[in-house]
Amino acid sequence: MTLSHDQLVTGIEAAEDELAGGRYRAALESYASLLRGRLATDGGAVEFGAADLIVLERLAELATLFGLFASAADLLDAMVVLCRRADNTLASDYAQLKRIELAFARGRIHQSYDLLRELEPRLGKLEDIDLSADGLERWERTIGWQQYPAEDRVVLLTRAYLVMGQLLASNGKYIEALEVLRRGLTHARERTAPDLARRTAGAIRLAHAAALLEFGDVDAAGAALSSDAEQTPDDLAPAAYTRRLELSGKLDMLRGRLGPAVRSFEAVIEFCGSRGFLRARAGAMLNLGHVLVLLNRVGDALALADEARRNAEELCDPGLALRAAAIGSLALARRRSPATAVAVALSVREMIRGRRPGGDEAQPPSISKPPPSLLQNENFLAFFEDRALEFHWALAADSDDARCRLEAIRDTFAGTESRLITARLVVLEGLLALACGDLRVAASYFERAERRLTEMSLRPELWQVLHLRARCLNQLGLDDEAAQLVETAEELLSGIAGTLEGDDRTVFLLNKATVEEEYIGSQVDALLREQRHLGRSSYFRRWLGQIRTMRRLHGLMEHIDAYKADLVVRHFDIDDASSRQAPPRKRSVSFLRRLVGTQRDRAHVSFLVLPDRVFVVWSGFLTLGFAVSPVTRLELRERVRSWHELMRNPQTGSRRDIGVEEDLSVKTDGPTGDKLIERLGEALQVDRFIAALPKRVRSLSIMPDDVLHGVPFAALRHRGGYLVERFALSISFTTRSSRRSRRVDGMPALVVGVSRGSGRLVELPQVLVESRSVATWLTERGLKVQTLIDDDATCAAVIDGLRDAAVVHIACHGTFEPRQPDQSGLELIPANGQLERLTLRALAGILLSQCQHITLSSCWSADNFIVPGRWIISLPETLWRSGAGGVLGSLWAADDDVAAAFTERFYAELERMPRDVALRKVQLACIANQLGCRRAGSALIDTSTPEFWAGFVLYGDTARLKM
Numbered sequence: 001m002t003l004s005h006d007q008l009v010t011g012i013e014a015a016e017d018e019l020a021g022g023r024y025r026a027a028l029e030s031y032a033s034l035l036r037g038r039l040a041t042d043g044g045a046v047e048f049g050a051a052d053l054i055v056l057e058r059l060a061e062l063a064t065l066f067g068l069f070a071s072a073a074d075l076l077d078a079m080v081v082l083c084r085r086a087d088n089t090l091a092s093d094y095a096q097l098k099r100i101e102l103a104f105a106r107g108r109i110h111q112s113y114d115l116l117r118e119l120e121p122r123l124g125k126l127e128d129i130d131l132s133a134d135g136l137e138r139w140e141r142t143i144g145w146q147q148y149p150a151e152d153r154v155v156l157l158t159r160a161y162l163v164m165g166q167l168l169a170s171n172g173k174y175i176e177a178l179e180v181l182r183r184g185l186t187h188a189r190e191r192t193a194p195d196l197a198r199r200t201a202g203a204i205r206l207a208h209a210a211a212l213l214e215f216g217d218v219d220a221a222g223a224a225l226s227s228d229a230e231q232t233p234d235d236l237a238p239a240a241y242t243r244r245l246e247l248s249g250k251l252d253m254l255r256g257r258l259g260p261a262v263r264s265f266e267a268v269i270e271f272c273g274s275r276g277f278l279r280a281r282a283g284a285m286l287n288l289g290h291v292l293v294l295l296n297r298v299g300d301a302l303a304l305a306d307e308a309r310r311n312a313e314e315l316c317d318p319g320l321a322l323r324a325a326a327i328g329s330l331a332l333a334r335r336r337s338p339a340t341a342v343a344v345a346l347s348v349r350e351m352i353r354g355r356r357p358g359g360d361e362a363q364p365p366s367i368s369k370p371p372p373s374l375l376q377n378e379n380f381l382a383f384f385e386d387r388a389l390e391f392h393w394a395l396a397a398d399s400d401d402a403r404c405r406l407e408a409i410r411d412t413f414a415g416t417e418s419r420l421i422t423a424r425l426v427v428l429e430g431l432l433a434l435a436c437g438d439l440r441v442a443a444s445y446f447e448r449a450e451r452r453l454t455e456m457s458l459r460p461e462l463w464q465v466l467h468l469r470a471r472c473l474n475q476l477g478l479d480d481e482a483a484q485l486v487e488t489a490e491e492l493l494s495g496i497a498g499t500l501e502g503d504d505r506t507v508f509l510l511n512k513a514t515v516e517e518e519y520i521g522s523q524v525d526a527l528l529r530e531q532r533h534l535g536r537s538s539y540f541r542r543w544l545g546q547i548r549t550m551r552r553l554h555g556l557m558e559h560i561d562a563y564k565a566d567l568v569v570r571h572f573d574i575d576d577a578s579s580r581q582a583p584p585r586k587r588s589v590s591f592l593r594r595l596v597g598t599q600r601d602r603a604h605v606s607f608l609v610l611p612d613r614v615f616v617v618w619s620g621f622l623t624l625g626f627a628v629s630p631v632t633r634l635e636l637r638e639r640v641r642s643w644h645e646l647m648r649n650p651q652t653g654s655r656r657d658i659g660v661e662e663d664l665s666v667k668t669d670g671p672t673g674d675k676l677i678e679r680l681g682e683a684l685q686v687d688r689f690i691a692a693l694p695k696r697v698r699s700l701s702i703m704p705d706d707v708l709h710g711v712p713f714a715a716l717r718h719r720g721g722y723l724v725e726r727f728a729l730s731i732s733f734t735t736r737s738s739r740r741s742r743r744v745d746g747m748p749a750l751v752v753g754v755s756r757g758s759g760r761l762v763e764l765p766q767v768l769v770e771s772r773s774v775a776t777w778l779t780e781r782g783l784k785v786q787t788l789i790d791d792d793a794t795c796a797a798v799i800d801g802l803r804d805a806a807v808v809h810i811a812c813h814g815t816f817e818p819r820q821p822d823q824s825g826l827e828l829i830p831a832n833g834q835l836e837r838l839t840l841r842a843l844a845g846i847l848l849s850q851c852q853h854i855t856l857s858s859c860w861s862a863d864n865f866i867v868p869g870r871w872i873i874s875l876p877e878t879l880w881r882s883g884a885g886g887v888l889g890s891l892w893a894a895d896d897d898v899a900a901a902f903t904e905r906f907y908a909e910l911e912r913m914p915r916d917v918a919l920r921k922v923q924l925a926c927i928a929n930q931l932g933c934r935r936a937g938s939a940l941i942d943t944s945t946p947e948f949w950a951g952f953v954l955y956g957d958t959a960r961l962k963m
Contacts, residue, residue: 067279216419256459
């Protein structure tokens with residue numbers, strides 16, 4: 001039995017109450033039930049009126065938010081059929097317009113056009129309409145709706161103008177779309193317009209703003225959105241509210257206001273999630289994922305894309321699933337892009353715990369790496385972006401394939417009215433020219449794009465284009481012009497970063513190429529060009545060219561040393577600045593001194609991790625060379641993190657860190673571990689620089705950078721063995737030779753031991769044995785030893801002892817705080833239940849000019865954290881820059897039983913050999929299971945795996961202690 005008009009009105013009032021109360025699913029079911037009731041005819045004629053149109057309006061809107069397109073489409077189809085049978089053209093045409101909107105919301109553009117053609121008997125063909133203001137006015141006087149009353153005609157016209165404008169914009173005809181939408185808005189705002197027409201005004205306004213945005217008039221789009229910017233969900237229909245937030249977020253993305261963009265999309269996700277709008281929430285997650293890729297929060301972006309994909313599968317929405325896969329592919333590709341930044345590098349502790357860069361515990365989703373082939377959706381700009389993504393992917397793999405894709409993009413978009421798409425198309429032309437080595441053509445394209453993007457104030461894209469053009473000019477030898485572009489880009493970057501807060505700003509800035517890094521990159525490019533040119537020269541010219549290249553390389557190494565020294569000065573920050581000063585920059589070393597000033601059996605290997613490559617330099621006696629590894633920062637960090645995630649086997653015995661319930665052992669057996677270690681070695685060019693070094697070299701001093709500060713180089717593989725089996729290894733903070741050590745006999749020494757436990761800090765019984773053994777050893781060699789054990793080991797006493805000590809040994813718990821790295825440090829327990837932490841900040845304020853060596857026999861004592869500006873915070877470097885000669889620390893949790901035996905053997909070897917050689921001797925003893933340490937009442941500990949020995953690292957001075 002068909003619902004009567006009165007029953008329909010009553011039902012609408014109840015459904016509207018549910019809608020006003022936020023019970024959206026119940027409202028959707030009520031509207032669907034009302035429509036089914038109206039369609040349940042027994043064969044008699046049914047009069048459809050304004051109340052029925054309200055039901056259609058609400059049903060389509062809510063079905064779109066929930067993603068229940070199929071059931072809503074079935075009801076609308078039935079409505080059209082029934083109205084046509086009843087010869088109710090007004091109701092059938094309105095229902096047909098809603099069918100077009102629903103198909104458009106599903107991304108079915110061709111279906112939308114087909115449905116619009118069904119209205120041609122009354123409206124005419126869209127392509128035949130004069131879409132100017134005067135033409136539209138004439139068109140309205142000729143269409144078949146003239147027979148209807150003025151109010152009904154306005155209702156139909158506003159809805160028709162909305163769908164016509166959306167379809168025109170989806171085909172890139174923005175000028176016509178804007179005119180059509182303006183005409184519809186004029187009707188909707190008429191003083192005599194009925195309520196249903198007025199309801200359409202919000203949707204038309206948003207469609208108008210979207211068309212302006214895609215057209216490239218971002219200022220006008222912002223003005224259009226600002227008219228209802230202060231309205232809340234209670235003021236707007238839910239679909240209009242979410243759409244306005246999405247458009248605001250996209251506008252902020254284009255303008256470089258990334259912080260507000262994130263907040264807009266997060267608000268949409270929260271709003272839709274709390275109301276069960278599954279489809280709208282999935283779309284918002286993809287929008288947010290796109291922003292997070294720009295922010296280099298790749299892990300979070302991948303997680304959002306994977307969740308959106310699962311939602312799309314649940315909704316049986318293949319178009320949404322394809323877009324989710326595309327965002328996932330974009331995130332994966334961005335990890336390898338030389339033009340973008342990446343996530344903050346994790347500390348060793350975080351990597352071992354399994355945390356991933358760019359997201360809290362984000363796991364890699366099951367998204368295929370190749371970008372999917374996407375069909376055109378309702379957004380012409382998004383359609384272009386999909387094609388551009390495919391081009392970028394092809395460009396990274398096959399320039400010929402990329403050229404074919406670009407030709408297809410030209411054919412589709414070359415005549416577009418969108419200034420935004422036109423500018424981006426020029427960028428794609430430049431990228432192809434750059435990939436093909438046509439630098440002048442590429443620079444010309446980028447210059448054209450720069451002008452267009454500047455006119456539109458699209459700061460993120462302008463920043464990227466400035467860097468691309470600067471790269472071309474650098475390679476063309478136009479360094480001054482390139483430097484000016486980079487400085488302009490830095491100003492842009494500063495403005496973009498200023499829209500972010502806290503961790504987001506840190507993540508965004510960390511891997512952006514600074515002016516210094518751009519310069520270093522250009523110098524590396526110059527070295528590569530010279531190297532290629534040498535291969536085509538005669539013997540004599542090649543010999544002279546090699547000298548010239550070595551001189552350029554020496555100059556670059558000096559520049560890198562000065563650059564890192566400047567970072568120290570810029571980031572120097574302690575509470576009592578008067579108590580010490582930042583170390584002065586050392587005078588430059590001559591080219592000849594670099595070649596002959598190193599011992600014949602020693603060599604230096606320096607790494608510089610740039611956004612798009614790793615620069616490796618080795619130097620020794622009459623030896624100087626370099627290599628470039630095509631591995632980006634993010635990819636390198638992922639390899640290091642993956643290696644540390646192998647540290648997950650259960651381990652018995654006490655460890656000298658906080659968090660004893662965690663699983664922190666290293667597993668390097670099995671194909672997975674071997675493969676990861678091999679890939680890490682490949683990224684660092686280990687085999688190449690070893691092959692280039694003279695065979696007499698037995699000691700390597702390594703200057704790491706970025707995440708490489710967390711790499712246990714001793715555990716890297718070379719020709720089937722560990723690197724430490726070939727070389728004695730140490731870490732340095734400069735490419736220059738270390739200072740000469742002084743005699744330490746007769747000088748003060750400090751031994752600190754904390755065996756007491758408290759709360760999560762377990763007791764360390766071996767610390768007492770270790771401390772007494774070290775104190776005895778130092779006393780026997782003529783040092784004046786001060787011993788601070790448990791009760792005596794207060795922060796004040798330790799700091800006072802450090803000031804004059806020549807040799808220091810500290811055995812205790814240690815902790816590393818990645819969120820507050822300056823609060824990392826050594827845990828002291830001078831009384832039961834009383835905890836004191838000797839923080840990195842406190843240690844930074846002590847002048848250690850007398851100190852020749854410090855052993856930190858505690859966990860995480862060598863861990864590190866990278867802050868914006870490329871400054872590494874770590875305890876060893878802090879102590880070294882405070883004046884300490886050499887520092888022995890641990891990258892991860894040290895086993896209490898092994899640490900005691902390890903340090904005892906280390907000191908025994910110190911009397912006869914340099915410190916790095918002594919450390920190697922102990923590590924080799926561990927590999928051979930000759931350390932002889934055992935658990936209480938149990939068998940010998942198998943110390944052959946790197947978990948027991950690779951974490952111990954020597955920093956700074958390697959010379960033998962003179963006693």
